[in-house]
Amino acid sequence: MPSASPCALVIFGASGDLAKRKLIPAIYEMAREKLLPEQFALVGYARSPMSDDAYRAECREAVQKFARTQPIDPEVWGRIERNIAYVQGDYGSQADHGKLQDTLRKIDADKGTAGNRLYYLSTPPNTFQPIIECLGKFRGKSGGWERIIIEKPFGRDGASARELNALLHKYFDESQVFRIDHYLGKETVQNLMVMRFANSIFEPIWNYKYVDHVQITVSETLGVGSRGGYYAQSGALRDMVQNHMFQLMALVAMEPPVALDATSTRDEKVKVFKAVRQLRPDQVDQYTVRGQYTAGEAAGTKTGGYAKEKDVPPGSATETFAALKLYIDNWRWSGTPFYLRTGKYLPEKLSEIVVRFRSPPQTLFQKQCESPVYPNDLIIRVQPEEGVSWRLNGKVPGGSLNIKSVALDFLYKTTFNVEPPEAYERLIFDAIVGDQTLFIRGDEAEAAWAVIDPIEQGWAQSARPPEPYAPGTWGPKRAADLIEKDGRRWLHLNGEADPVVACSL
Secondary structure (H helix, E strand, O other), X not given: OOOOOOEEEEEEOOOOXXXXXXXXXXXXXXXXXXXXXXXXXXXXXXXXOOOHHHHHHHHHHHHHHHOOOOOOOHHHHHXXXXXXXXXXXXXXOHHHXXXXXXXXXXXXXHHOOOOOEEEEEOOOHHHXXXXXXXXXXXXXXXXXXXXXXXXXXXXXXXXXXXXXXXHHXXXXXXXXXXXXXXXXXXXXXXXXXXXXXXXXXXXXXXXOOOEEEEEEEEXXXXXXXXXXXXXXXXXXXXXXXXXXXXXXXXXXXXXXXXXXOXXXXXXXXXXXXXXXXXXXXXXXXXXXXXXXXXXXXXXXXXXXXXXXOOOOOOOOOOOOEEEEEEEEOOOXXXXXXXXXXXXXXXXXXXXEEEEXXXXXXXXXXXXXXXXXXXXXXEEEEEEXXXXXXXXXXXXXXXXXXXXXXXXXXXXXXXXXXXXXXXXXXXXXXXXXXOOOOOOEOHHHHHHHHHHHHHHHHHHHHOOXXXXXXXXXXXXXXXXXXXXXXXXXXXXXXXXXXXXXXXEOO
């Protein structure tokens, strides 16, 4: 792995939930794994008044509560703690940003961070513009490299994404911009490329001739919670599909890059988004389903329904569930449907990809078996337990010829006897060393929005409102109809198990 150069990491939104749950624990784990440079400093920036010591205590509490490895190593934490500082300020105040730069210059002198800066915008989207503009006023004066990490959502449509790209490029070169999607830092997502391109068994069959369809599911068991105000402006399509799910789809569908570098890899993902068949607004009801959860109970949690959640505007038509059928119109995937679904208050917390292959010919078993032999599935599980499952047909032991779908499983935890690292550990490290492979390029974000915008437009024009669904179910009935009318079904829909095919000898 490349060596990380000395630097200071500035977290805007340092007192927020993401920083406490993910970023600070990730920094600790990086230090434990000796991935941080010796000359490293962490600077928190937020509106809340706080001393350096108070912020250090807050960071320690976050690590004790959320770090992947417990108990925390006091020596490792001690090395980080003495290099933590805090700056209180408004995000759009040049005077406060001036205080930040003064702090960073002092850190350069005291800690040897060489003027290298990594700015992490862990803040609401409405703060991106003032932060970027203030950083732009001081850019180029540190004497070292400067990079900026931006959390999702990157815009709320194609026009706002283009505006944000233009603002960034006014002050930063594209090579300095790291648009983060934490799914790309997960081990299983990274393993998708290794599985596809390092195993010759898959390449000949990874196309429309042998793949019947692809399913991508990202489901959550909780509702919008305290994010009602944000979610009402976003919805499932913008919040999950445009970023997380489209990134998974691109890695499944992309062509082999000419090299494992950021430019080559992201070039191929952009081609996927540009090849997605765009829906006309009048086609949206045919190829998509949107839903909204009602009052009920799931996993021991009660809800009065999305409409009753805190900060949700009266009569909000925002979807908490979305299902889509998309086609990628290129040579490899011609005519192969990609089914995507995501939602709140679904039965399982799950992120997985299912590549379903075409059914084998029935010639050999058609005289003995009452039902067809089950198709093969390749299941890539992103969470909760990262791994891959290859489902084949096998004979059930006994005198009769019974056929059952059986799984060949590869789980990271049991295969390598280690917990996979958190996504943010890998992504922050890559940003420090300047590797953009696992980050989203500007034109990539715009190409993804070009698919989403016509769907949003169609929903706005449609006379069909979001369809209600009960918490603890897999969304509206029409989501099942979306795939079942094609003679297919969602994998494990409603907990169904794969059948045993009984055959006579």
